Every structure is written in structure tokens, then in C-alpha cells.
Amino acid sequence: xxxxxxxxxxxxxxxxxxxxxxxxxxxxxxxxxxxxxxxxxxxxxxxxxxxxxxxxxxxxxxxxxxxxxxxxxxxxxxxxxxxxxxxxxxxxxxxxxxxxxxxxxxxxxxxxxxxxxxxxxxxxxxxxxxxxxxxxxxxxxxxxxxxxxxxxxxxxxx
Amino acid sequence: xxxxxxxxxxxxxxxxxxxxxxxxxxxxxxxxxxxxxxxxxxxxxxxxxxxxxxxxxxxxxxxxxxxxxxxxxxxxxxxxxxxxxxxxxxxxxxxxxxxxxxxxxxxxxxxxxxxxxxxxxxxxxxxxxxxxxxxxxxxxxxxxxxxxxxxxxxxxxxxxxxxxxxxxxxxxxxxxxxxxxxxxxxxxxxxxxxxxxxxxxxxxxxxxxxxxxxxxxxxxxxxxxxxxxxxxxxxxxxxxxxxxxxxxxxxxxxxxxxxxxxxxxxxxxxxxxxxxxxxxxxxxxxxxxxxxxxxxxxxxxxxxxxxxxxxxxxxxxxxxxxxxxxxxxxxxxxxxxxxxxxxxxxxxxxxxxxxxxxxxxxxxxxxxxxxxxxxxxxxxxxxxxxxxxxxxxxxxxxxxxxxxxxxxxxxxxxxxxxxxxxxxxxxxxxxxxxxxxxxxxxxxxxxxxxxxxxxxxxxxxxxxxxxxxxxxxxxxxxxxxxxxxxxxxxxxxxxxxxxxxxxxxxxxxxxxxxxxxxxxxxxxxxxxxxxxxxxxxxxxxxxxxxxxxxxxxxxxxxxxxxxxxxxxxxxxxxxxxxxxxxxxxxxxxxxxxxxxxxxxxxxxxxxxxxxxxxxxxxxxxxxxxxxxxxxxxxxxxxxxxxxxxxxxxxxxxxxxxxxxxxxxxxxxxxxxxxxxxxxxxxxxxxxxxxxxxxxxxxxxxxxxxxxxxxxxxxxxxxxxxxxxxxxxxxxxxxxxxxxxxxxxxxxxxxxxxxxxxxxxxxxx
Ligand code: FES
Ligand code: FES
Numbered sequence: 001x002x003x004x005x006x007x008x009x010x011x012x013x014x015x016x017x018x019x020x021x022x023x024x025x026x027x028x029x030x031x032x033x034x035x036x037x038x039x040x041x042x043x044x045x046x047x048x049x050x051x052x053x054x055x056x057x058x059x060x061x062x063x064x065x066x067x068x069x070x071x072x073x074x075x076x077x078x079x080x081x082x083x084x085x086x087x088x089x090x091x092x093x094x095x096x097x098x099x100x101x102x103x104x105x106x107x108x109x110x111x112x113x114x115x116x117x118x119x120x121x122x123x124x125x126x127x128x129x130x131x132x133x134x135x136x137x138x139x140x141x142x143x144x145x146x147x148x149x150x151x152x153x154x155x156x157x158x
Numbered sequence: 159x160x161x162x163x164x165x166x167x168x169x170x171x172x173x174x175x176x177x178x179x180x181x182x183x184x185x186x187x188x189x190x191x192x193x194x195x196x197x198x199x200x201x202x203x204x205x206x207x208x209x210x211x212x213x214x215x216x217x218x219x220x221x222x223x224x225x226x227x228x229x230x231x232x233x234x235x236x237x238x239x240x241x242x243x244x245x246x247x248x249x250x251x252x253x254x255x256x257x258x259x260x261x262x263x264x265x266x267x268x269x270x271x272x273x274x275x276x277x278x279x280x281x282x283x284x285x286x287x288x289x290x291x292x293x294x295x296x297x298x299x300x301x302x303x304x305x306x307x308x309x310x311x312x313x314x315x316x317x318x319x320x321x322x323x324x325x326x327x328x329x330x331x332x333x334x335x336x337x338x339x340x341x342x343x344x345x346x347x348x349x350x351x352x353x354x355x356x357x358x359x360x361x362x363x364x365x366x367x368x369x370x371x372x373x374x375x376x377x378x379x380x381x382x383x384x385x386x387x388x389x390x391x392x393x394x395x396x397x398x399x400x401x402x403x404x405x406x407x408x409x410x411x412x413x414x415x416x417x418x419x420x421x422x423x424x425x426x427x428x429x430x431x432x433x434x435x436x437x438x439x440x441x442x443x444x445x446x447x448x449x450x451x452x453x454x455x456x457x458x459x460x461x462x463x464x465x466x467x468x469x470x471x472x473x474x475x476x477x478x479x480x481x482x483x484x485x486x487x488x489x490x491x492x493x494x495x496x497x498x499x500x501x502x503x504x505x506x507x508x509x510x511x512x513x514x515x516x517x518x519x520x521x522x523x524x525x526x527x528x529x530x531x532x533x534x535x536x537x538x539x540x541x542x543x544x545x546x547x548x549x550x551x552x553x554x555x556x557x558x559x560x561x562x563x564x565x566x567x568x569x570x571x572x573x574x575x576x577x578x579x580x581x582x583x584x585x586x587x588x589x590x591x592x593x594x595x596x597x598x599x600x601x602x603x604x605x606x607x608x609x610x611x612x613x614x615x616x617x618x619x620x621x622x623x624x625x626x627x628x629x630x631x632x633x634x635x636x637x638x639x640x641x642x643x644x645x646x647x648x649x650x651x652x653x654x655x656x657x658x659x660x661x662x663x664x665x666x667x668x669x670x671x672x673x674x675x676x677x678x679x680x681x682x683x684x685x686x687x688x689x690x691x692x693x694x695x696x697x698x699x700x701x702x703x704x705x706x707x708x709x710x711x712x713x714x715x716x717x718x719x720x721x722x723x724x725x726x727x728x729x730x731x732x733x734x735x736x737x738x739x740x741x742x743x744x745x746x747x748x749x750x751x752x753x754x755x756x757x758x759x760x761x762x763x764x765x766x767x768x769x770x771x772x773x774x775x776x777x778x779x780x781x782x783x784x785x786x787x788x789x790x791x792x793x794x795x796x797x798x799x800x801x802x803x804x805x806x807x808x809x810x811x812x813x814x815x816x817x818x819x820x821x822x823x824x825x826x827x828x829x830x831x832x833x834x835x836x837x838x839x840x841x842x843x844x845x846x847x848x849x850x851x852x853x854x855x856x857x858x859x860x861x862x863x864x865x866x867x868x869x870x871x872x873x874x875x876x877x878x879x880x881x882x883x884x885x886x887x888x889x890x891x892x893x894x895x896x897x898x899x900x901x902x903x904x905x906x907x908x909x910x911x912x913x914x915x916x917x918x919x920x921x922x
Contacts, residue, residue, distance in 0.1 A: 020289065022289065022915075027835055030198075030199075032543065034869035035192075036192070036195070036198075036199040036821070037191070037192020037193070037197075038192070039196065039377075039378070039427070040198065040456075041377040041378065041379070041459065041846075042459040042845065043459065043848050044459065044845055044846070044847065046459075046845060046846035047377055047459075047845050047846055049377055068613050076192070077191065078191070078192045080191065080192075081191055081381075084708070086187070086190065086191075090187075090190040090191065093190050094182065094183065094186045094187070094190060094902055096811070096814055097180070097651065097811035097812055097814075099186075099189055099190070100649065100650035100651060100734065100812070100815050100816075100819065101376070101377075101378070101425075101427050101428045101429075101430075101649055101650060102185075102189035102190075102194060102425065102427070103196055103376075103377045103378040103427025103428060105190055106190075106192045109190060125855075127854070128854040128855045128857070129854075129855045131854040131855075132853045132854055132855035133194065133849060134854070135377055135846060135853065136376075136377070136854075137376055137377055137428050137819070137851060138649075138650060138815070138819045138821070138824035139771040139815055139818060139819050140815075140818035140819045140820075140821055140823075140852075140860045141822070141857055141858065142818045142857075142859050143811075143814075143815060143818070143861045144854070145506060145859070146859075152199045
């Protein structure tokens with residue numbers, strides 16, 4: 001099948017590309033746009049390492065087709081910091097040592113940001129259930145949950 | 159190790175500025191912004207995509223492989239099969255500290271006479287796109303003669319079981335067998351007189367336990383990018399726990415000189431032992447050698463489960479005899495470990511660790527290394543130890559209960575300490591098991607009352623920790639900053655720990671040190687980031703390199719001041735006269751010395767090349783509270799505390815992280831994780847949906863207690879912390895569930911159907 005023309009916005013930058021009809025958004029982000037911050041842990045929607053926000057909705061980019069990016073606005077990990085200023089979640093992850101290997105981190109951060117935009121004052125249980133789609137094999141989640149709770153607190157105070 | 163190094167000053171000797179502090183992680187910002195480059199994040203101009211055809215059979219003879227149709231497909235640039243890898247002799251040769259049989263390895267990376275497991279690589283293609291590469295795989299015609307297979311370890315040992323290799327004769331038995339079998343090896347460890355030990359016991363308990371193979375479950379699939387040059391040299395980028403071992407294996411399998419292969423480790427997205435071996439790397443090199451184009455291969459998650467190296471499942475019989483006042487008199491165990499399709503399970507460390515936590519006079523442990531039609535196993539944190547110690551710790555717990563003794567007191571009474579003779583060889587130096595148990599007893603957690611259907615479980619564990627070959631360079635830059643070059647991939651924050659130690663030695667701010675993980679062309683050989691060796695061994699080399707740099711700077715200053723070297727001391731980041739007798743000189747700081755280096759003899763650096771000895775054993779205990787739903791068999795973890803001797807926590811956050819991550823891997827291994835095979839010998843749960851690792855929503859916070867009994871063989875007392883946390887939790891979980899239900903389980907995973915079955919069986 002012929003490639004399709006797609007126009008989309010990623011982290012406020014406009015992009016145009018020709019998309020293989022079978023390519024996932026994750027493939028496009030990584031291979032076409034060179035935005036390799038989103039990771040592939042499974043390609044089946046089970047690990048959350050590929051999490052991005054599409055028109056305000058948290059999605060697994062491995063489960064969305066590249067052609068579905070047409071006309072949409074996508075936010076990825078690469079757009080999270082503001083210049084050299086890290087997002088409070090990013091800073092709290094560093095302060096809490098909430099990453100070991102760091103492969104899950106971009107997806108966890110994108111998902112946590114989506115949570116705090118919806119619910120600025122989540123309980124520990126709410127954070128745990130929201131992040132249930134993001135697998136981390138290294139940390140046991142303890143420091144991740146603490147970092148998200150503290151970032152929420154910091155953002156509420158700001 | 160250089161024994162002239164002054165080791166043994168303990169952390170209390172002076173105020174430590176960086177060691178033991180939660181410093182910034184040098185690679186942190188790149189990892190929270192998506193900038194860090196992991197295995198699959200590299201690309202090169204002209205790159206092709208490699209894909210691997212894998213066996214659909216558990217066991218079959220390969221009659222023929224016809225690749226002509228695939229080769230004819232437009233966009234396909236090369237195909238490799240068994241014919242592209244030269245056969246190797248069957249002998250165990252050293253690769254670093256490991257003994258490797260390249261005849262087996264060449265067959266594991268690409269099947270030769272037979273496919274030996276579902277997922278075994280049979281052929282590989284390189285094409286201009288992943289889509290074309292996948293199409294090409296479908297065009298490869300492989301004719302198989304399907305053979306009977308065997309999956310279970312006990313069945314694989316039975317006479318008449320389907321044979322994987324008809325030239326495998328059990329090693330370590332007398333007389334030498336005349337018939338081949340699936341049993342590669344028998345080993346035995348003995349101490350004292352086991353029969354008289356049992357004769358003196360008042361209570362004897364003998365039980366058999368089963369565990370299933372589990373996968374390390376790192377979130378990053380294996381990925382590599384290989385590029386062969388027409389001049390015969392090659393570059394390889396890959397996600398690995400040891401670039402030097404990758405170089406050793408690949409140069410052997412592809413047939414090239416070691417110096418011609420340059421391996422660069424990417425950032426690594428988890429390994430836990432599973433990235434200590436090679437799978438796709440030699441295949442990518444072989445495809446690149448055929449095309450002279452860069453080849454990228456990335457495993458799918460399905461391939462990771464089917465075709466990388468999970469850890470053994472085991473069948474373990476344990477017999478322990480105690481007196482009625484709780485002294486262990488005799489310990490016996492027989493371990494049958496699955497090796498997968500080629501010999502080399504972790505049964506040996508399993509045997510050695512089994513009873514190591516206890517001071518027992520009479521011990522007998524027998525181990526069997528058994529092949530079956532499963533992927534060849536790889537290490538998974540403390541390889542072998544969790545399986546044997548799980549069984550032992552369940553028996554210990556039940557015996558304590560039988561004589562009405564508190565399980566921590568029982569362990570305290572028998573705990574190994576300095577001077578304890580182990581069954582596997584050495585006498586222990588200073589170890590911290592008693593301190594760990596005392597800290598356990600003192601926890602508030604231990605006093606929290608439990609409700610109905612709730613139970614508390616205790617388990618303990620031991621791991622040797624290791625040292626090994628290590629090189630470090632420390633360059634003093636012109637502006638007074640430093641570049642620290644190590645060869646150990648950083649899986650969980652080790653760069654920060656190295657910088658803490660270097661800064662402490664040099665007396666400068668930790669932020670002035672920039673750490674780099676070197677490719678294989680930069681430093682001499684470095685063993686793997688594995689076995690809990692990195693902070694110990696790479697740390698020793700870092701300290702030695704820093705001391706070497708300091709000595710070189712003192713030399714420059716002594717020459718400048720025209721006084722003897724020993725009249726110049728190093729304090730707080732500056733060279734100073736040792737006393738007023740040495741003369742009146744203003745101290746010279748590190749940046750000042752660096753600035754004038756060209757005039758005092760040229761660039762300044764420190765370096766160390768060591769084989770680190772004297773690793774300090776690590777002991778830990780886990781305490782867990784669970785609640786069992788008797789209707790569904792579901793187990794909920796309510797509270798969890800890890801108590802472990804770190805020797806010295808160089809960076810406490812990352813030590814806690816190792817404890818917490820290990821504990822949660824224990825919870826997964828204990829409750830959910832297992833390889834499920836169908837009758838056809840094919841793996842049925844090769845994805846994260848069906849191979850369920852713990853989620854954030856399954857868990858409580860994981861509390862930690864860092865105990866510090868210094869290792870006298872490291873300047874700051876480091877032992878190593880990564881392995882021990884995966885040992886105690888399996889038994890702690892089992893003991894907790896047993897206590898909640900008032901019955902004893904002896905099989906992992908304790909998934910809801912198995913818990914329900916145990917409840918049902920106990921009620922009839
Ligand atoms: S890669 Fe998308 S969920 Fe795992
Ligand atoms: S930090 Fe390694 S998977 Fe989360």
C-alpha cells in the first residue's frame with residue numbers, strides 16, 4: 001500500500017512526513033522524527049514505555065497508527081522540560097533517585113504528568129493505579145510513587 | 159589488587175564529604191529528558207534491519223534450509239544461517255572470569271544440527287526495511303524432522319527421556335557413564351559427618367520444593383547495531399552488562415582478532431544478569447560482514463521471552479536436623495537445576511549458598527545440571543541462590559515453628575559469623591548477618607499486630623559478592639576538572655557512586671568529576687557489571703586511580719618546590735608542605751597544578767589495573783506481611799521491609815533502590831511469574847500480559863534498613879548490594895502465606911489457583 005502524507009504537531013513543532021500505513025506512532029516518532037525518548041518495551045500496549053499524550057489524552061504510542069497523527073497535537077518526553085528548566089516531576093525523579101536504569105522513565109514521567117494535569121492532588125492509591133500501565137523492573141516503584149506525590153505537592157504550592 | 163593500598167580505614171575515621179551522600183547522578187538529566195541513548199536508539203547512514211527466523215518446534219532435526227526465495231526478494235541484502243558460523247571445539251575456555259564452551263555458544267546463537275527449543279534462531283536476514291525483512295523470513299523454507307521433547311527437569315533426568323545431545327555424558331559421577339543423558343554434571347559439597355549430625359538431632363524435617371523458570375524482565379529488549387568495515391575491523395553498539403565479554407564472544411564466533419572489534423555499550427535498560435551473554439550481536443556482525451552495511455537488530459518482547467536467557471527452574475530437596483533448643487545439627491540438600499538446551503545452569507552457586515547463612519558442622523549438598531528443551535538459562539541476580547535458599551529458608555521456618563521458637567531468634571542462634579567455616583570452602587571474615595537479624599528484631603514492623611487471614615514471613619539470604627578484573631583511568635583536565643573513565647556499564651546509578659569515591663579521595667567537589675563508560679578500545683579488560691561487583695571492584699580501581707593521580711600531582715609540586723616527594727602531602731584538594739620543616743609554601747590546588755601541567759611534565763592522569771580480591775559477603779533478611787483472600791486465592795502484600803548489610807552504602811538512595819527492586823522481583827517470582835509451556839513444548843506466555851510482573855498497583859511501599867558492617871578489604875567498607883535482595887523474599891513470601899493459612903506451601907509461583915488448591919487439599 002502506498003505511503004500516506006501526514007501533517008502533525010509534536011511538542012509544538014509541525015512535521016510533515018510520508019507514513020507507511022502499518023507504522024505505529026512509536027515507529028514514526030523514533031525512526032522518522034528521531035525522537036527516541038519514547039521507548040519500545042513491548043509494542044503490545046503492556047509496558048507503557050512508549051507513553052505520549054495525544055490531544056490531551058494519554059496513549060501508548062505503540063498502539064496508535066502513524067497515520068492517526070494527522071492533525072493531532074502530540075506531547076512526548078522531549079517536550080517536557082522548559083529550556084534548561086526541568087519539569088517538577090523530572091526534578092523530583094532525580095532528587096528521589098526514582099530511576100535506576102531509566103528505560104521506563106520517559107513513559108512514567110509522561111503518564112505522571114497526564115495524571116497531575118487531571119488530578120493535582122492524587123492519593124497514593126490513585127497514583128499507583130494510574131501508573132499501573134507503566135512497568136518498571138528496577139525500582140519496585142517505591143521511589144517513583146514518592147517522587148510523583150512530592151511533585152504534585154510542589155506543583156500545588158506553585 | 160595492589161596490596162600496598164591502605165585498606166581498612168573505616169568510615170568513622172574521618173568526616174566523609176561525599177561517600178554515603180545522596181549526590182546528583184551524573185547521567186540523571188539525560189535520563190529524565192529522553193536524551194540518554196539506549197540500545198535501540200542508535201542509527202547509522204545506510205543502515206539495514208536484521209530479523210531472525212526462529213524455530214516453531216521444541217526439538218527437531220534440521221533437514222534443510224532453503225534461503226533462495228528470501229534472497230531473491232527485492233530489498234533483501236543478506237541471509238545468514240548455520241553455514242555462516244564456523245564450528246568450534248567443545249572445550250571450556252576462559253572468557254574473562256567465566257568458562258565458556260564456544261561449541262555450545264555457536265549453536266545457541268544459530269541452530270546447527272537441531273533446533274533445541276521453541277524460539278531457537280535458525281536463520282537471519284538483512285533488508286532495507288523491517289517490513290521487507292519480515293516478509294523475507296516467511297520465504298525461508300526450513301524442513302524439520304520433529305523429535306520428542308522434554309521440558310520438566312525431573313522428567314529430563316529420567317531414563318528414556320528424549321536426548322538433547324547424544325554426546326553428553328554426565329560429568330562428576332563414578333564410574334563415568336557409558337550412555338549419554340540430559341544430565342551434564344553432578345557436584346557435591348561435604349563438611350563434617352552428615353549421618354552423626356542427624357543422629358544428634360531431635361527434630362528432622364525433609365521436604366521437596368519446586369520453582370519455575372522466570373525471566374529477568376528488563377524493560378529494554380536486546381538491541382544492537384553492528385558495522386563491519388572493508389578493512390576487516392568492526393564496530394558494535396549494544397545494550398550489555400559487559401562490553402569486553404561481548405567483544406570476547408563475538409570476535410570468537412565471527413572469527414576476528416579482538417583488537418579489530420570495538421564494542422560500545424549503550425545506556426542499558428535493565429539486565430539483572432540477562433545481558434551478560436550474546437544472542438543477536440554475532441548475527442548482526444555476520445550480516446554486516448556479508449554486506450559491509452550497518453545492521454541493526456532489536457528483539458521483540460516475544461523474542462526476549464522465547465529466545466534470551468531466563469533463569470533456571472529447580473527441584474530442591476532439603477533435609478535439616480535440629481536439637482529441641484534450636485541448634486542446627488545437620489543439613490542436606492539435593493538440587494536439580496534446569497540449564498536449558500545447553501549445559502551450565504547456576505546449580506554450583508546454588509549449592510554453595512544453600513546453607514551458607516548458618517553455622518552448621520555437618521553439611522552435604524548435591525547438585526545436578528540438567529538439560530531440557532528450553533532456552534539456555536542466563537544469570538538472574540545472585541544466580542542459583544534464590545532457588546536453593548528459598549527451599550532451605552522454608553524448612554528453617556517450619557522447624558522454628560515446630561519447636562515454638564521465634565523465627566528471628568532461631569536464625570540468630572545459628573547465624574554464620576566471623577570465623578564460621580562454610581561448606582563450600584572459606585571461613586568467613588567479618589560478616590553482618592547477626593547485625594541484620596538484630597536490626598530485624600528491632601523493627602516496628604515486627605511488632606505490628608496482624609488481622610484475620612494475614613501472615614508474617616521471614617526469610618534470609620546470602621551472596622558471596624565478587625571482585626574481578628577492572629581498569630580505570632582518571633584524567634586531570636587543563637581546567638582542573640576530571641574525567642573518570644570506567645569500563646563497567648552503569649545499570650542503576652554506579653557512576654554516581656564512583657564519583658562519590660573519587661571526590662572523597664581527591665578532596666574536591668563531586669561535580670568536578672565527569673564519568674564516562676568506555677568502549678573496549680579505551681581501557682584494558684573489565685569483567686561484567688554483575689555479581690554485585692561494580693561498586694566494590696570498580697570502586698577499588700577508582701580509588702586506586704585517584705590515589706595514583708594524587709601521587710602524580712604531588713610529584714609535580716615536589717619538583718616545583720624542589721623538596722622530596724614525601725615532604726608534600728595532599729589535603730582538601732591541594733598539595734601542601736608536610737610540615738614547616740619542608741619549607742614555607744602556599745598550598746597548590748588541583749586546578750593550579752592542572753593549569754601549569756605542560757610546564758611540569760605534561761598531562762596528568764591516574765590509572766589502575768587490578769584484579770580485585772576480597773569481596774565481602776552480603777547477608778539480608780526480608781520481612782513481609784500478606785493477606786490471603788481465601789475465596790480467590792489472591793495474595794495481597796501489606797507491608798515489606800528489607801534489612802541488609804551493605805558494608806558501606808556509598809550512595810544510600812541507590813542502595814535502597816537495589817533493596818526495593820530486588821524485593822519486588824521476589825514478590826513477582828513468588829506470586830505470579832513462570833514460564834508456561836504447552837504440550838507441544840512451546841512457550842504460551844511470551845508477553846507482559848500473560849507473564850505478569852508486579853505493577854505499581856500491586857504493591858505497598860518497600861521499607862529498607864541499611865546495615866553497615868564494613869568489608870575490611872575496601873577502603874570505605876563496600877560489600878556490594880545488587881544480588882542479595884533477590885534471595886530472602888521467596889521464602890519470606892512463602893512463610894507469610896503459610897502463616898496466614900496455617901498450612902505449608904512448597905511450590906512457586908503461589909498464584910491464585912495454586913493457593914486455592916493448597917487450601918482445598920488442607921481442608922480434606
Ligand atoms: S511499547 Fe507501547 S506499551 Fe510497551
Ligand atoms: S528504572 Fe529500570 S525499568 Fe524502571
